[in-house]
Amino acid sequence: MKKKIVSVLLAGAMALSLAACGSAGGSGDSAGNATAGAEDSGDVDYGSGTIKIWVAEQSVDFTKEQAQKFIDENEAYSGYDINVEAVGEGDAASNMITDVASGADVFVFAQDQMARLVSAGAVSEIIGDYADFVTENNDEGSVEASKMGDSIYAFPVTSDNGYFLYYDKNVISDPSTLEGIVADCEKAGKGFYMEVNNGWYMPAFFFGAGCTLTYDTDSDGNFTAIDATYASQEGVEAMKAIVNLTKSTAFYNGSSVSNATNAAAIVDGTWDASAAKELFGNGYACAKLPTFTVDGQTYQMGGFGGFKLMGVKPQSDTGKATVCLELAKYLTSAEVQVERYKAVAWGPSNLEAQKDESVQADEALSALNEQLQYTIPQGQYPQGFWDLSTSLADDIIAGTYDNASDDQLMTALENYQATCESYVTK
Amino acid sequence: MSKDNKSTAKKGTPLSGIGKGLREIGRTFTEGDWTAKLSFVIMGFGQLLHRQFLRGIIFLAIEIFFIYYMVTFGAVYISKLPTLGTSATYVDKSGNVPVTIYGDNSFLILLYGILSLFVLFAFLFLWRVNIRQNRQIYLLKKAGKALPTSRQDFRSLFTENFDKTLLALPNIGIFVFIVIPIIFMICIAFTNYDAQHQPPSNLFGWVGLENFKNLLSIGGSGFGSTFFTVLGWTLVWAFFATFLNYFLGMGVAILINKKGIRFKKLWRTILVMTIAIPQFVSLLYVYKLFANDGLVNAYLLKWGLIDSYIPFWSNVAIARVLIIVINLWVGIPPTMLMATGILMNIPEDLYESARIDGANAFQMFRSITLPYMLFVTGPYLLTAFTGNLNNFNVIFLLTQGNPLSMDLAGGAGYTDLLITWLYKLTVNDTNYRMAAVIGIMVFAVTAVISLVVYRLLPSVRDEEGFQ
Amino acid sequence: MANKNKEKKTASRSRNRKIGNAITYAILIIISIIWLFPFVGLVLQSFRSYASEYGGMVAYLMPKEFSLDNYTYLFSGDCSFVRWYLNTLIVAVCAAIFNTFMVLSVAYALSRLRFRGRTLLMQFWLILGMFPGFLTMICMYFLLQQFGLTQAGAIPGLVLVTVASSGMGYYVAKGFLDTMPKALDESARLDGASNARIAVTIILPLAKPIIIYTALTAFMAPWCDYVFASYVAFGYSKSYNVAVALQRWVWTNDYQGYFTRFCAGGVLVAIPVTILFLCLQKYYVEGVTGGAVKG
Incomplete structure (x- = not known):
C-alpha cells in the first residue's frame, strides 16, 4: 500500500510522456493525407513553413544569399522561410539517415554517400521535368553520379571532387614522377603527403596500374554486380608501389593541408587550394598526379573524379516537395554555379557554367582537369568498401607487407576483392 | 543486511x-x-x-x-x-x-x-x-x-x-x-x-537469434574473430590501465608525502590539472603531438635522435602501448589523490616499529602500505576496472580505434574497445542490430567480472560492516 | 664505541635521506614537466598569429609571432562561440544543482533509511549500471525527439537526460553518509523529529563536503560531453555545446586552419573549470578518498 505514491508519480510521468508522444505520432498521418493538392493550375497554394538546407561551412553564406533570392523572386513560394546550417558533406548523410524527420529538406552530400541515403529512404527520387533538367545540363560523369540504377536521385553541384598534386616548386624539381618527388622530399627532409589509407585516394595506384573496381546498382540502393580485377598481376604491382611509398621516410599519410606540418608535396583537392597557396607561398604550384614505376614498368596514377550532389528529402506534401525541388534546381543552375565558383571556388558540373571564362582560367581546376583524363567518374560504392580500403592500407602502413612476396600480396588482394564482392546483394 | x-x-x-x-x-x-x-x-x-x-x-x-x-x-x-x-x-x-x-x-x-x-x-x-x-x-x-x-x-x-x-x-x-x-x-x-x-x-x-549467431560465427563476414580480438584488447587495456594507474599513482603519492619534501601542495596541483581540464581539449592536443608530423616526431628528428618519424598511431603495437602510457597522464592524478588520503590514515607507529626492526623502505611498503591500501581500496579497484572496460574518451579522442585491418570486420580497429566499436557501429554504420548485441556482450563481460571479483572481496559485500 | 657507531649511522642516514630527497625532487620535477607540457603547448598555440602563420598544424612549439587573432575570432560575429559557451554553462549549472539534489536524495534514502525493497533496488541499479551508456543512444534520441527536445530543444533535452539518470551515481555520496554515526539520527528520532526534519537539519549541514563534491563533478562533466551532445543537436548549430563545436574544427575537413582557434577555444573552456576545480580541490579529495573507497 505504501508504494502508492511512487506508483502514482510513475503513472503521472508516463501520462506526460504519452501525451507528448500521441501528438507527435498523429502529425505524421495528417501530413500523409494532405497530398491530394491541386496540380500546377495557375495560382497554386504551396503552403508555408521552413526549408532547412545543409551545406558545408564555407558555402553557408553563399547558399543563404542565393536561397533567399530565390524565395524573394518567386511570389508563390513566399510562405517559406530559409534556414541554412553548416553540416559537412560527409556528416549530412549520416545525420539524414539517423533521423530523416529532423533532417534537412535540401542538402549537399558527397556522392559516395548516395547508396546509403537511397537505401535508407533519406533522399527523394527526382522525376519528370526535374530529371530532364539534370540529364540535359550537366556533364556525363555527374549525371551518372546522381543515378542509382536508372533513377536519378540528386542534382549535381560540382564536378571538382577529384584530387591532384600541390607542390612547392622550390623543393620539387620535377613533379612528373613519384620517385622524383619522393627523392626530392627525402633530400630536403620534407614530406610527400597522401591519404593512402582512404578508399578514395588509394585507387590512384590500382586504377593507374590498370585494375578496375566498379559496382552496378538498382534504383533501391542495392548493389547488384561488381567488376573487380584487384586480384591480378596489375593489382600486385600497384600494391608494391604503395608498399614502397610507405617505406619512405618522406611519406606522410594525410591529405589535408592544414594538418600537414612538413609538406613539400600533397595530394589534395580544389577545396584546399587557398590553404595550399598559404602553405607554399611563392613556391605554390599544381600538377596532375605523377607516374609511378614498379619492376621497371611505369604507370600514370589514376583515381576518382567525384562529384558533389544536392539531394531533396522525401516529402509527404506536394506543395513543399515542389518548392524544395524548384529550390534545388535553382541552386544547381548554370548561373548559380558560376556565382558559386566565384564565391567559394567550387568547380561547376553544369556544362554551360564550365565554359565560363573565370572557371577556365583557374590554376587548380586546370590541374584537376588534366588529371581527370586519367581517372574514372566515381560511381556508387557500398559503405563497407571505404572501411575495407582503410583496413588494407592501414595494414600496409603498419608494415605488414614490407617484405612480402608477390604471392602474399596476391593473397591479401584476393581477400580484399572477395570482401568487395560480398557486398553485392543479388 | x-x-x-x-x-x-x-x-x-x-x-x-x-x-x-x-x-x-x-x-x-x-x-x-x-x-x-x-x-x-x-x-x-x-x-x-x-x-x-x-x-x-x-x-x-x-x-x-x-x-x-x-x-x-x-x-x-x-x-x-x-x-x-x-x-x-x-x-x-x-x-x-x-x-x-x-x-x-x-x-x-x-x-x-x-x-x-x-x-x-x-x-x-x-x-x-x-x-x-x-x-x-x-x-x-x-x-x-x-x-x-x-x-x-x-x-x-x-x-x-x-x-x-x-x-x-x-x-x-x-x-x-x-x-x-x-x-x-x-x-x-x-x-x-x-x-x-x-x-x-x-x-x-x-x-x-541471428545477430548473436553472426557475432559468434568465425570466418566469412562473421564478426566472431573480430569480436574476440576486440574483447581481448579490451581486457588487456582495462588490466593495464587499472593497475598501472593504481601502482604508479600510489608511488607518486608516496613521493609527494615523503618526509622532508616541500611544496606538497604545488606538486599535487600540477598533477591535478589533467582532471580539471576537459579531456576533449587535452587529449586531442596530445593526439596531435604524437602525429607522424607532430611536435614529438619533429623535435626527435631535429635533435637527430631518430632518422625517420616513429609511426606512433599507425603501428598497432606502438599505438596500444602509447595509449596505455598516455592514459597514465590522466589516470595517475585521481589515484594519487585517493592514495594521499588513505596513506595519511595508516598509523605512524606501524612504521616506527618496523623501522626499529630494521626494515628498509621497500620492505615497509610491501608489508605495511601495500596490504593496507589493497584492503581499503578493493572496491575502488573493481569500479576502476569496470570503468576502464568502458573508457570511451581516452580511446576515442586518441585513435578512434584505428588502425583498421583486413583481419577485422565491422569497421573495428586494433585499438578499439568494445564500447568504441559499439559507438562506431551506431553512428557510422547505423548497424543498430549488431551494436545492440555488442552492448549486451559488454554487459555480460562486466557482470561476470564483477561477480567473480565480488566473491573475492568480502569487504564489498559486507555493506554494514563499514559503519 | 657504540655511541660513535650510532652517530655514524645517523649521519649516514641523514645523508641517505638527502640523496633520497634529491632523487625525489628530480622525479617530481620531471613528472611536472611532462604533466604541464601539453597545456603549455596548447596555450602557446592559441596565441599563434592567425594572419601570419595560418591556423593549421605546425611542427614547432614557439609561435613566431604572438597575437590575439584566434581569441578575437571566437568573439567575432562569424563565430557563435559565446552561444556554445553559454549552452554548456547552462547544462553544467543545471546539472550541478539538480544532480546534487537527486544524488543526495537517493544516497540519503539508501544510506540512512531502511525500507522494503532497499537491497533489491540497489542490486537492480547495479545491474542497470553494467549496460554501456552508448547502447541506448538511438533510443534516447528518439525519446527526446518525441518531446521536441532535440535539435532546437537539445539543451533542455541534455539537461533532462543528465538529471533524470543522475540518481544512479549515488555510490560516493552514500559511502560518505554511511560513515556518519547512526546515533545522530536515533537521538533526534527519540526527540520526535520526522525523517524529513532529520535529513534537513542534522545530516545536510554535515554533508557539505559531499554536496560540493557532487556538484563539482556534475558541473565538470558537461564540458567534455561530446558524444550524446552531438547526437541530439545535429544539424542545429545553435544547440551545440563547446565540445561538439570545437571537435568539428579538428575532425571535419570543412574547417581548414582552425587548429589554433581550437586551441584558443580549449583554453577558454579550461580556465574556469580549472580554477573552480583547484579552489574546491579539498572537497574533491575528501570525496574520492572517503566515498570511493566505501564503494
Whole structure:
C-alpha cells in the first residue's frame, strides 16, 4: 500500500510522456493525407513553413544569399522561410539517415554517400521535368553520379571532387614522377603527403596500374554486380608501389593541408587550394598526379573524379516537395554555379557554367582537369568498401607487407576483392 | 543486511507470493462489502465512500486515464508488436514531383509497444494496490479502528514513507531514460534494424537469434574473430590501465608525502590539472603531438635522435602501448589523490616499529602500505576496472580505434574497445542490430567480472560492516 | 664505541635521506614537466598569429609571432562561440544543482533509511549500471525527439537526460553518509523529529563536503560531453555545446586552419573549470578518498 505514491508519480510521468508522444505520432498521418493538392493550375497554394538546407561551412553564406533570392523572386513560394546550417558533406548523410524527420529538406552530400541515403529512404527520387533538367545540363560523369540504377536521385553541384598534386616548386624539381618527388622530399627532409589509407585516394595506384573496381546498382540502393580485377598481376604491382611509398621516410599519410606540418608535396583537392597557396607561398604550384614505376614498368596514377550532389528529402506534401525541388534546381543552375565558383571556388558540373571564362582560367581546376583524363567518374560504392580500403592500407602502413612476396600480396588482394564482392546483394 | 535478508526469506518464492496474492484478492471479494466489490471495477470507489478522498480520487483518475490511453493509443501499438508493422512506405510518382506516403514506423511501434506494456503492468499493479486498500478498510473497520485520513496519508510522506518521497523522482527518471531504453535495445538485438531496414522508409522485424549467431560465427563476414580480438584488447587495456594507474599513482603519492619534501601542495596541483581540464581539449592536443608530423616526431628528428618519424598511431603495437602510457597522464592524478588520503590514515607507529626492526623502505611498503591500501581500496579497484572496460574518451579522442585491418570486420580497429566499436557501429554504420548485441556482450563481460571479483572481496559485500 | 657507531649511522642516514630527497625532487620535477607540457603547448598555440602563420598544424612549439587573432575570432560575429559557451554553462549549472539534489536524495534514502525493497533496488541499479551508456543512444534520441527536445530543444533535452539518470551515481555520496554515526539520527528520532526534519537539519549541514563534491563533478562533466551532445543537436548549430563545436574544427575537413582557434577555444573552456576545480580541490579529495573507497 505504501508504494502508492511512487506508483502514482510513475503513472503521472508516463501520462506526460504519452501525451507528448500521441501528438507527435498523429502529425505524421495528417501530413500523409494532405497530398491530394491541386496540380500546377495557375495560382497554386504551396503552403508555408521552413526549408532547412545543409551545406558545408564555407558555402553557408553563399547558399543563404542565393536561397533567399530565390524565395524573394518567386511570389508563390513566399510562405517559406530559409534556414541554412553548416553540416559537412560527409556528416549530412549520416545525420539524414539517423533521423530523416529532423533532417534537412535540401542538402549537399558527397556522392559516395548516395547508396546509403537511397537505401535508407533519406533522399527523394527526382522525376519528370526535374530529371530532364539534370540529364540535359550537366556533364556525363555527374549525371551518372546522381543515378542509382536508372533513377536519378540528386542534382549535381560540382564536378571538382577529384584530387591532384600541390607542390612547392622550390623543393620539387620535377613533379612528373613519384620517385622524383619522393627523392626530392627525402633530400630536403620534407614530406610527400597522401591519404593512402582512404578508399578514395588509394585507387590512384590500382586504377593507374590498370585494375578496375566498379559496382552496378538498382534504383533501391542495392548493389547488384561488381567488376573487380584487384586480384591480378596489375593489382600486385600497384600494391608494391604503395608498399614502397610507405617505406619512405618522406611519406606522410594525410591529405589535408592544414594538418600537414612538413609538406613539400600533397595530394589534395580544389577545396584546399587557398590553404595550399598559404602553405607554399611563392613556391605554390599544381600538377596532375605523377607516374609511378614498379619492376621497371611505369604507370600514370589514376583515381576518382567525384562529384558533389544536392539531394531533396522525401516529402509527404506536394506543395513543399515542389518548392524544395524548384529550390534545388535553382541552386544547381548554370548561373548559380558560376556565382558559386566565384564565391567559394567550387568547380561547376553544369556544362554551360564550365565554359565560363573565370572557371577556365583557374590554376587548380586546370590541374584537376588534366588529371581527370586519367581517372574514372566515381560511381556508387557500398559503405563497407571505404572501411575495407582503410583496413588494407592501414595494414600496409603498419608494415605488414614490407617484405612480402608477390604471392602474399596476391593473397591479401584476393581477400580484399572477395570482401568487395560480398557486398553485392543479388 | 541481515534485516533485509530476513524479510526476503519471509516473502518466500515468488510463485507462492502470487498464490497468496490471489487468495487475498479472492477473500477481499467474498468477505468485503458492496463498496469493496464495486472497487474491483471502479477503482477508488471504496476509498471515496469511506472518506479517503485523496486515495479515491487518485485511483479513479488512474483508471480513467488508463482506459483513455489504451483506447486511443496503446492498444494499437501492443497489437502491432508481434510484426513491428506491415504497411510499407510508398512513393507516389504520378505527378511531376514524387510524394512519399509513410506507412508503419517499426521503431515507434516497438518503443510505444514496450511503453504500453509497462502502462498495462503498472495498471495491474495499481489495481492490486487498490484491492489491498479495500481489504485494509474492511479489516480496520472490523477491528473498530479509525481509517487513515488524507492528511495522515500526506504527512506520512515525510515520516515513515520518506524514502518514497526521496526516491520518487530518481526512480521515474531512471525508469524513463534508462530502463525503457535498455529494454528497447535488448529487443533490437533480436531484430534486423540496420542501414537496410531504417524507419520510417523501411520496416524492420524480428529475426530471433541471428545477430548473436553472426557475432559468434568465425570466418566469412562473421564478426566472431573480430569480436574476440576486440574483447581481448579490451581486457588487456582495462588490466593495464587499472593497475598501472593504481601502482604508479600510489608511488607518486608516496613521493609527494615523503618526509622532508616541500611544496606538497604545488606538486599535487600540477598533477591535478589533467582532471580539471576537459579531456576533449587535452587529449586531442596530445593526439596531435604524437602525429607522424607532430611536435614529438619533429623535435626527435631535429635533435637527430631518430632518422625517420616513429609511426606512433599507425603501428598497432606502438599505438596500444602509447595509449596505455598516455592514459597514465590522466589516470595517475585521481589515484594519487585517493592514495594521499588513505596513506595519511595508516598509523605512524606501524612504521616506527618496523623501522626499529630494521626494515628498509621497500620492505615497509610491501608489508605495511601495500596490504593496507589493497584492503581499503578493493572496491575502488573493481569500479576502476569496470570503468576502464568502458573508457570511451581516452580511446576515442586518441585513435578512434584505428588502425583498421583486413583481419577485422565491422569497421573495428586494433585499438578499439568494445564500447568504441559499439559507438562506431551506431553512428557510422547505423548497424543498430549488431551494436545492440555488442552492448549486451559488454554487459555480460562486466557482470561476470564483477561477480567473480565480488566473491573475492568480502569487504564489498559486507555493506554494514563499514559503519 | 657504540655511541660513535650510532652517530655514524645517523649521519649516514641523514645523508641517505638527502640523496633520497634529491632523487625525489628530480622525479617530481620531471613528472611536472611532462604533466604541464601539453597545456603549455596548447596555450602557446592559441596565441599563434592567425594572419601570419595560418591556423593549421605546425611542427614547432614557439609561435613566431604572438597575437590575439584566434581569441578575437571566437568573439567575432562569424563565430557563435559565446552561444556554445553559454549552452554548456547552462547544462553544467543545471546539472550541478539538480544532480546534487537527486544524488543526495537517493544516497540519503539508501544510506540512512531502511525500507522494503532497499537491497533489491540497489542490486537492480547495479545491474542497470553494467549496460554501456552508448547502447541506448538511438533510443534516447528518439525519446527526446518525441518531446521536441532535440535539435532546437537539445539543451533542455541534455539537461533532462543528465538529471533524470543522475540518481544512479549515488555510490560516493552514500559511502560518505554511511560513515556518519547512526546515533545522530536515533537521538533526534527519540526527540520526535520526522525523517524529513532529520535529513534537513542534522545530516545536510554535515554533508557539505559531499554536496560540493557532487556538484563539482556534475558541473565538470558537461564540458567534455561530446558524444550524446552531438547526437541530439545535429544539424542545429545553435544547440551545440563547446565540445561538439570545437571537435568539428579538428575532425571535419570543412574547417581548414582552425587548429589554433581550437586551441584558443580549449583554453577558454579550461580556465574556469580549472580554477573552480583547484579552489574546491579539498572537497574533491575528501570525496574520492572517503566515498570511493566505501564503494
